[in-house]
Each structure stands twice: as structure tokens, then as C-alpha cells.
Amino acid sequence: MMKKRVFSGIQPTGNIHIGNYLGAIRNWVASQSEYDNIFCIVDLHAITVPQEPKVLKAKIRELAGILLAAGIDMDKSVLFVQSHVSEHAELAWILNCFIPMGWMQRMTQFKEKSEKQKEMVSVGLFDYPALMASDILLYDTDLVPVGADQKQHLELTRDVANRMNSIYGEVFKVPEPVIPKIGAKIMSLREPTKKMSKSDELADSALNLLDQPDEIRAKIARATTDSLREIRFDENRPGVNNLLVIYELFTGLSRRDIEAHFEGKGYADLKKELAEVVIEGLAPLQNRYREITEDTGY
Template sequence: MERVFSGAQPTGNLHLGNYLGAIRNWVALQKQYDCIFCVVDMHAITVWQDPKELRSNIRELAASMIASGIDPEKHVLFNQSQVSAHAELAWIFNCVARIGWMNRMTQFKEKAGKHRENASLGLYAYPSLMAADILAYKATHVPVGEDQKQHLELARDIALKFNNDYGVEDFFPQPEPLILGPATRVMSLRDGAKKMSKSDASDMARINMTDDADTLSKKIRKAKTDPEPLPSEAASLEGRPEAKNLITIYAALTDSTVDAVLAEHGGTQFSGFKQALTDVVVEKLAPITEEMARLKADPAYIDSALAKGAERANAIAQPILREVKEIVGFLNS
């Protein structure tokens, strides 16, 4: 059975990049795979989180996933901390993974920066927990962005070493990456060379999933462009990152291609194209934003949906964890 596992951190300020780069693709995967979607709140606390904000962000992320089309009845949606198998398997994987492997993880170096000695041990061991997230369910496929490919490779290495160390060939699968969609990297509206980010100082740099129609219109109207009209061929977008970004967003939201968008809009000025883009963004995002607001106003429903998902996740993970403990040599009651 082919099974997809994917997760996102509940760190607030969900934006268009999160939607186009991840959540929308997850919705499409539901048609092909048995899917497990996780709000990875344990990953979130590798850096300090205000507890009240964390609870709110967990609910907001779950609401955005459901509003976008994730079906918590047909598939599994839960928050990570409700399933203990993640933490238990992560410790076992900590004892399988090598320090040298962890030292090669570029994301830790980027996040820790010059303050490596002050970073949490959790941040350093983050990839081991990610491996546990995936392998606790023996997932066969994982949607990943470019910044997570190295972590998935580590998960594959851990799975292989566990199988070899304990002589259990093929116990853990080698999960395959799924890199999906035409807009896996959505860039800032203020700087086409920078990825759209929830941490950007300027709110004008991103399209938030909670923005109303007027705010969306204003942000697109003020998005940075260049004085040249839109080209007719994709090759002419080289060296024009802001233009490329807006065209890519349009293509992704309309399930089209950059070439098709340019065939339709090539030669027009950005003022006209921005209005067309605004219409598309409002059409696609407004229903999601409205449904998110409705769901967020009913936290009891969100909590119940996550708890039911956790029960189903536990039903899958616990038998696998029990086998792992038996293989390792632990005494199981």
C-alpha cells in the first residue's frame, strides 16, 4: 500500500507560499494515496513558542488544511504531540543516526547561525524526529520542498541502517520524495529573489491566508515589478524575478503553465496583469479564508477532529512501534 505522510509547523501567519507549495498539493494527493497529515507541534518547539500562541496556531493550521480541502474523515489529520510513537521512535533513531550525519544537515546550520552553541538539542536532532514522523507509519512517499530533501535523505539512511543493524531487511521502507506543483517556491512580493516568508518584517511581502479581498488587491497592486511589459516567452523572464514570481502565482492558481499565461498576457503592461491576478487570487482564496474563519470560531470542532485523527494515527503507529521495540530487544507488556 502506498502511503503519504506530510506535516507542517504551526508557526502562524500562513501565507500563499504555504498553500501553493504544500497544502494545495496535499489536497490533490488524497485522490491517489492513503494520506496522513500532521500538525508537527513537537517540531515547532525546537525554537521558543509562546504556549497560548502555539495552541492558537495549531488550530489555525488545522483549520486552513480542512478549509483548503483536506478531508479529516477519509484521511488522517492530527497534531504530532498526541501520538507518543513519534517521540519514542525518534529516541531509537537518535541511537541509530550518527553525529556526522547530523553535522551535515544544512538547515540546522542556517537556523542556528552564529549562535550554534545556544541552539536547542531539539533543533539539532530535528531530522531524527522527522524520520520518526515518516517511518512510524511506514510511509512510502513524502511531499517535500527543496529545503527538506536533505532531511528525507537522512530518513532513508536511518531506515536502511536500522534494517541492516538489526537484520530485518525491508522492515522500514525507503520513502520516496514527491516534489509537486508549478509553484513549489513562491517568492516575496517585495523582492523576487527572496522566498515568501511569514517572518518577513513587511506584511506587504506576503499574501496571508487570512487577508480579505481589499487587502489582497492592495498587496498585488503594490507588488514590485519592472517597467517592461510582460514577455511572450518564458525564456525572456530570466533576470526578471518579480515578473516571474507574479506569473508563476497566476499559473499555479489557474492550474496553467507559465508558457500558457504568457501566451495570453504577453505584451500587456503590469497594471492590467495585476488586475487579472487580483481577480484570480480573490476567486481562489476568498472561499478558503471564509471557511477558515468559520472553523477557527469553533475550536471545539477543530480539537475533536484532531483527537479523532490522533486515535486513527495511533492505531497505525502503535503496532509498528511494538514491532520496533521487539526488534531492538525491549520488553513489551
């Protein structure tokens, strides 16, 4: 039986954080025996907003090292840099000729991102969904893991695939979304109503995969909680809930067991234990990353 093909992309910008790891990368690693995986470092998407070339080049290498350190196995999966395969840009142009402007204008993520750049916003940023569609359709992809913020783009991918198939026959496979139910949305430590982001300008908002132990302890110690005392999972208490979700995902314990463990304890106890859990959980990845990046053979 043929394995279903999965295409996953990640931008080489900012610092890769635990939200990226828990919501995507760890799932990618676990799925390698089940699926025919293609992992793409999407540097062409990165340049839809201004980038410093030297920094971007370094970030591409750093991201490749992190993915390999996290467990992406080149004997089981494909890992490559988007700009190294010119067909991504070529197909994107062809798709542009079949995507109505109205479809693009409905993309809410462009509206949000363009607010930051105002009149300097690029055509590339507006056209981002066409390139994403090209990435996916180029490889006869069956499944695409997407967060809530990318679901609309995948719908556009499906729409343009169906449109071209109706004109030219079965040219493209129409992909299906896979949306993780847990871990897909780790929140900011400082503003827990917002998703943890690589581009967040607020200091200490994200736990990065390469953060040192003291950095992790300091960031978690400053994480936003609330004025209540009980430690339990509750989406109406986003700060505490976020810390508990991180604890849950790193330990694998049930929510009932976690709440029982912290019964009668305070936020200081939660933060202290969580910091050590994260440090311990990231140590193997960080050690492997150092081995990979110090080896010139990579």
C-alpha cells in the same frame, strides 16, 4: 491494490501563505483518493525555536481549521497533532542512538537557522532531522512530499532506516521523495529571489491564506517587478516571473495563453488582475474556514 502511504507535516507557526497552499496543501487535497494520506501538525518541530505557548496553541487550531477548509477530508485522510502521539518523541530518541554526529553536522538547514539564534540555538534544532525521520518511519511511509529545503533531511531518514534494517532486519520501510515540479517554490513578493516564508520579517512579502481582499490588493500592488515592459515567464526576471507563476497556478491557464493575454499590457494591469484572481481563488477556503472555526463542535 493497496494505496501507497504518504506522510506530510506542516508547522503551526507564522501565517499560512499561498506558497504553502500552492506548493503543498492543494496537492494534498487532490491526492486524497489516490493515496493513504497522513497529515501531521508538527508542533514538536515548532518548539525547536522559541514559541509563545498561547500563540502556538492558537496557531495549532488555526492550522487545523485551514487544512479542513482547504479540503482535507477526515473520512479519507488522517489529520492529527504531533505531540498527541508520544511515539514520535520515543522513536526519535532511539534513532538518535543510531545516527552518527557527522550525518547531523552535514545538515545545511541547521547551519542557516542557527545563525539567527547564535549561542541560544537549541539541541532540538540540531536534532530536528531525527524527529522528522521518526515522523516518517513510524507509519511505514512510502512517499514524502518535500521541498528542496527538506530533501537533505529525507535523505538522512533513508540512511538511518537502511542502517537499522541492516542491523535488525526489515524494521522500517525506506521512503521515497516526491518533489513537486511547479508550485513548490513561490517566491517572496518583495524579494523574489527568496522563497516566500512564514517567518519573513519583511512586511508584505507573503500573501497569507486568511488575508482580506484589500490586504491582498495592497501587497500585490507593492510587489517587486523590474524596469522592463514585456510580461512573460522568465526566471531571469524573478519578480515578474513569480507573479505570473502565481497567476498560472490560480487560473490553470497555460503559459502561452497567459503571455498572449498580457501582451501589450503593463505591470499595473498584471497586478490588478492577479489580485482579483487570488481573492476569488481564496474566497471558498476563507468562507469554509469561518464556518469551521465558528462551530464549537470542531
